[in-house]
Amino acid sequence: MKRIRFFIALIVGKVLVFLTRLVSKERGTNIPGAYSNKILKDFISQFKGIDYDKAIFITGTNGKSTTNNMIVHTLKSAGKTVATNLEGANLIGGIATALIKNSTLTGKVKTEIVCFEVDERSFERIHSYLPAKNICITNLQKDQVQRNGEPDYIYQKLKKVINKDMTLYLNNEEPRVKSFEDLAGKVVYYGVERNTESFEKNNFYDVTLPCPKCNEKIEFEYYNIENVGKFKCKNCDFQSKEEPDVYIKNVDFENNEFECNSEKYKVTYSEPFFIYNYALCIAICNNFGIKTDEIKKAFSTFKNIGGRLETIKYGKKEIKYIRMKQENPETLQSAFDYISRDSEHKIFMLGLEPVVDIDPHYTNTFYAWDCDIDTLENSNVDRYICFSDAIAYDSANRLIYAGIDKNKISILPTEEEEEILKELDKYECNNVYLITWLHGYEKLSKYIENKKEGGKNGE
């Protein structure tokens, strides 16, 4: 009976894949699978032909999509067949859709490998249906607190799933994920050596996190990216390993190169967080028998889907938009850092807004307080423009607390594009950076496009 139901769900799914493709490519990543799951709750567990030793799940707070894209690109360019949810549809519907697309009419998965990005909250459920044996946990950070509350909430959820039958791929320099090491049968550690982008934190207000093993203070000798670096617990013997299994060394950020196990890699992206993604990808590929030359070749052609920087032309001004997640201090910090690295004169537009994830919507500016903003001020920002109906003042206050002169800050309690641009027009500098939610950027971008069109029509 169940098998018949599975076939009905599969056929419905395949028809929906076909139909949604006609309407919109984006919508087709989740909806078909979500419907199939409604017909049969454990739909994804009914597929045949999946070799769980060759099934990879990538979970964690940040870097899931990029790492998944990279791993799949590398495996495919080495000639492997891979079923995946590349478009970031990482809930059960997205995974079901990927399986529908990559299976025969009888529900047999056609690829050698399945590689999925898995939402950390859904991980337990999805893994109960698809017991993948290769588990990558990129990092566990503060994120979407209205859903997750605290990092330990997700930590405890993942902990329940990890067992001795798995191979865990763990970031050696991120304390929370490294502490899963005791639970797995086999652990592959990956890491990045200290490099020219590494930094220390010695200011009075700098804070770290409680040790995942004993709850005392974790100390970092240095950081390679925010909250990731060489660490040790002040109390117990928990610390990052001196030599992880996959250890990226001699990172040359200018020339997009690094070394790993004495091999030199040329890459297409070299922001500090990307180096960790490469390390994890090498770790997976090593275990899947991909030759170094093939990995090198794949890295030299890798193109990430949905880059984090977009540019709008506005008159003579160039507005560079940096994607971030306001409910995630690491991405917010890395957006601030990105701007700070440009020492040219600039205008910085900060549009933190209320969080509109689930009901009730609410005003959250707390993670701006986790970020260090001091470096911004030393990078030639001529003008700061804080805009938002509800929290423009709050955002400005964070800047003032970081020592930024309040006379350099425009506070606009509005999200009206016209008013924001009117303020921007007042300043000569053409180098503009914008941090806001994606929907805010899209609205502004559309407004500017329409304005241009209107201008043309009027001529």
Added chain:
Amino acid sequence: MENKVLNIAWCYPDILNLHGDRGNIMALKRIGELLDLQVNIERIESYNQEIDFEKTDIMFFNAGELKVVKPIVQALEKQKNELTKYIENNKYIVVVGTTGAVFSKEVKMADGETFKGLGILDMDCVQRDAIYGNDILFRLVDDEEMQIVGNQIQIIDTILNSEIQLGNVEYGLGNGKVSEKTEGAKYKNVVFTNALGPVLVKNPWYTERIIKDAMKNKGIEINKNIEEEFELERESVEAIKKFISKKQ
């Protein structure tokens, strides 16, 4: 100037670090200095570090993960006599978010485990099934003029066993029982609030009051009026209240 020193113990800064809460310490420093005080902040780095209660005027505990409540209770138990004396002498303790459970009578976890808090506040804490996040707006019980705005990310609910609430909720959840509309708790100058995300930054008038009160407690009356410094924060509260009114 020698006497005008405010001593703050920033308790377990790395262990209690959830919602950008270090901003609260920056607010105490800023507002203390606006009041012409020399503000000394001591970081209490680990559970084994002894706290010099004699020297401290305000102890500050920020929000942390639920798992650290128990070790903090154990750490403070070691200095319980001095802590009790500190509290009975009307000295300040401010505790934010989940960390409030440290000062409760009993904590009940979702997995059924129950353990004792320090028992200073007449309340029990119960871990929620689901997390609740929202804005919160409340008025202080002992100063109805004072309205506090903040956020809540609620992992535990608080059940008050007597009428010790810090404030009455005007918008949001507060301690957990919607019908009761109580927010936080207060015993002498032990203040617990669910309002997190640098609440002392957003409500500098409350920060000012805590500091003036703590100084008064050691015989130093501060009369300086710094109200005009808070124009930005007043505008901020109005903007947030407007946002809240649209939700109601």
